[in-house]
Amino acid sequence: MPLLPRHRDAPSPSGLRELADEDLMALVRHGEARAFEVIYDRHCGVAFSLAYRMCGTRAAAEDVVQESFLSLWRSGARYDRTRGSVRTWVLGIVHNRAIDSLRRSVNHDRRRASDEGIEERFEAPEHTEVEVARRDDAREIRAALDELPEEQSRVIELAFYGGYTHTEIAAMLEAPVGTIKGRMRLGMEKMRRTLEGAGVVVAG
Amino acid sequence: MSEHERLSQDCGAYVLGALEEHEVAALREHMESCAICRDEVRRLHAVAEVLAAYKQGDAPS
Numbered sequence: 001m002p003l004l005p006r007h008r009d010a011p012s013p014s015g016l017r018e019l020a021d022e023d024l025m026a027l028v029r030h031g032e033a034r035a036f037e038v039i040y041d042r043h044c045g046v047a048f049s050l051a052y053r054m055c056g057t058r059a060a061a062e063d064v065v066q067e068s069f070l071s072l073w074r075s076g077a078r079y080d081r082t083r084g085s086v087r088t089w090v091l092g093i094v095h096n097r098a099i100d101s102l103r104r105s106v107n108h109d110r111r112r113a114s115d116e117g118i119e120e121r122f123e124a125p126e127h128t129e130v131e132v133a134r135r136d137d138a139r140e141i142r143a144a145l146d147e148l149p150e151e152q153s154r155v156i157e158l159a160f161y162g163g164y165t166h167t168e169i170a171a172m173l174e175a176p177v178g179t180i181k182g183r184m185r186l187g188m189e190k191m192r193r194t195l196e197g198a199g200v201v202v203a204g
Numbered sequence: 205m206s207e208h209e210r211l212s213q214d215c216g217a218y219v220l221g222a223l224e225e226h227e228v229a230a231l232r233e234h235m236e237s238c239a240i241c242r243d244e245v246r247r248l249h250a251v252a253e254v255l256a257a258y259k260q261g262d263a264p265s
Contacts, residue, residue: 141254159222160255166222178213185216188248201250 021086028076036073043087044069047094054098054161064101068094088174095154102161137200144194152187155180208238215244219252 016024016038027035047068051061072093079089145153158169166184170177195201211234217223218231235242 137254137257156220156255159217159220160252164222165224166217167224169222181213181217183216184220184222185213185248188216188219188251192247192251195251195254200254 022081025076025079025081025086028073029079033073036076039072039086039090040069043090046087047090050091050094050162051098053163054095054157055101060101061098064094064097068097071097084174088172091172092154095158098161099157140195140198140200144191144198144200147194148187148190152183152190155183156187156191159184207234208241211238212241212244215241215248218245219248221252 016027016035019027019035019038021039021042024035024039028039044065047065048061051064051068052058055061055064068090072090079086083089145156148156155166155169155173158164158172159166162169164172166177166180170180173180192201196203211231214223214227214231218228223231231241231245235245
């Protein structure tokens with residue numbers, strides 16, 4: 001985490017640590033960097049573990065956490081306590097950043113594949129066809145996920161990329177377990193219809 | 205709520221590997237006698253499989 005500016009007239013660090021997240025955010029809104037450092041200390045562990053489970057490497061996860069907290073610091077004024085806890089807000093941004101990071105890595109692979117396209121065509125035509133089909137499918141799958149209401153895509157991604165159980169996701173998003181299971185079922189069913197329509201999944 | 209109504213809610217979470225162990229056991233037992241849930245799980249499983257293939261392909265190396 002980069003060093004943030006410090007204010008001379010701010011409450012003492014030990015005093016800050018006794019405040020609830022929501023009260024700290026009120027200070028963050030006024031540019032109080034040490035209040036934000038307390039928020040960071042409290043949530044960076046869970047933020048890292050979510051990013052790591054989604055990205056699969058420490059380096060990518062560290063980047064995601066860094067980007068997320070910078071973005072949180074810049075957008076602190078937009079935190080709205082009526083829409084959920086600070087932890088839910090933090091994890092929501094980490095989740096979005098991790099998805100962005102996964103997308104960037106797909107685009108990178110795609111560009112690299114197109115640079116190497118000529119050699120691949122000569123050396124392994126069948127392999128190339130499979131690769132192209134796989135990339136097309138990946139686009140369809142991404143599109144099918146994007147078409148879902150966010151509340152459905154989020155629980156599916158947390159389960160699938162994060163490896164969390166529905167109970168863990170329910171706790172994380174502060175929603176009843178029945179709601180989380182219902183969103184997973186509705187989202188998967190909608191994806192099935194979309195992917196069958198696109199020919200990625202065989203109807204049956 | 206009947207057993208079927210209750211357990212069929214778990215089909216999505218089941219194919220995503222997001223159920224707790226005891227719930228997995230309960231749904232599997234139910235599916236032995238319930239063709240509706242068996243079919244739903246089979247169809248949703250196809251979606252989970254392409255998601256899994258996509259995930260492997262996208263994981264940063």
